[in-house]
Amino acid sequence: MAKFKAKKHNIAIDMTPMVDLAFLLITFFMLTVKFRAPESLEVQVPSSIADTPLPAQDIMVISVAPDASGKWGRVFFGVDSKHTRLSILEKIQEKYGYVFDEREKKLFSVLPEIGVPFEQLKAYLNLSETERKAFDKTASIPIDSTNNQLGQWILFARYSNPKIRIAVRSDEKTPYPVIARIIETLKDQKVHRFNLITTLEAQPKS
């Protein structure tokens, strides 16, 4: 009996590995939280009461932000999967006759968002990372009615993945005519149902 009591008092688990593990995981999550979305176009989305989460798969995102003049917008395009990106690049090759080598294809397949005209795409893929970042600050996909390449991007993406859904991620200060132009483009592609990406805001009472 005496022995038993003595043992009960002495139970002590060494917590050190547990602490190690916990802090390792914390570090991991802290880092992933910070670097989760490396978006090329900085966008402050407006808030709304909509609470449907954005699906993670089968989604193309059209990003819009006002340009330097503040009167017109810059447009970027992104799809979620590598496979779809590669398939889009092949369609661009077919339609416009540009030839991309393996290195360019590989780079294209890892870029989350692209905002260059088709003519400059090859040159863009040959820039260094810092040069690309600098280029992204002024670039845009053309959306004028005479040269609407956004429509082509949407067409290629839908050919590559028929299940794909469309989301528009726009800065809240974007002038409306740009949005109207994008909605017009979507209508031309027979897309009448799409999503606007927003951040959550509390629903007002009554």
Place this chain on the structure above:
Amino acid sequence: MAAEVGGDSGAPKKGKKSGKAHKPKKRPRIDMTPMVDLGFLLLTFFVLTTTMSTPNTMPVVVPPKITEKDDVEPPKISERKVITLLVSRGKIYYYTGIEKPDLQVTDFSPKTGIRKVLLDRRAEVEANYGKDEMIVIIKMMADAQYRDFVDILDEMAVINQKKYALVDITPEEEELVSEYQKVVEKSS
């Protein structure tokens, strides 16, 4: 050390004393439990924030384009059930009906703004034609921003207005707004 204590067990008093004397030599033990608690608290926090940072989406449905070859007329609606909103930057000009529009202005403020206007108009239409008969026509003006667009669609969701349409603004309406602005400037 334990062996020593065990060896002295024949004389318990002596053993205790010798234990006390040895205490400064013992390795200090830190209780890690609070640290683990804190660790897992932070861990939980970061796990939750990662999953919660997924953005939300607002669905939009726009009417298809009607071209001449489609041979379809746009649907006709009674002007008595309609309210037309001309959305400008942070401001909404609105009128009811279609003929002889009497333009008024409001904003997005929660209690007195566009929500009240819409609910009043809905009550009016409901009294005459029954439930869910009001139709809201939204026309965005060129100086509006994307935020205004999301805000007005949000208002539709808040008051649960299902019948609304996004239509292009006409030059007549632009004229109407600029005239209205002139009148306001004179009177102020």
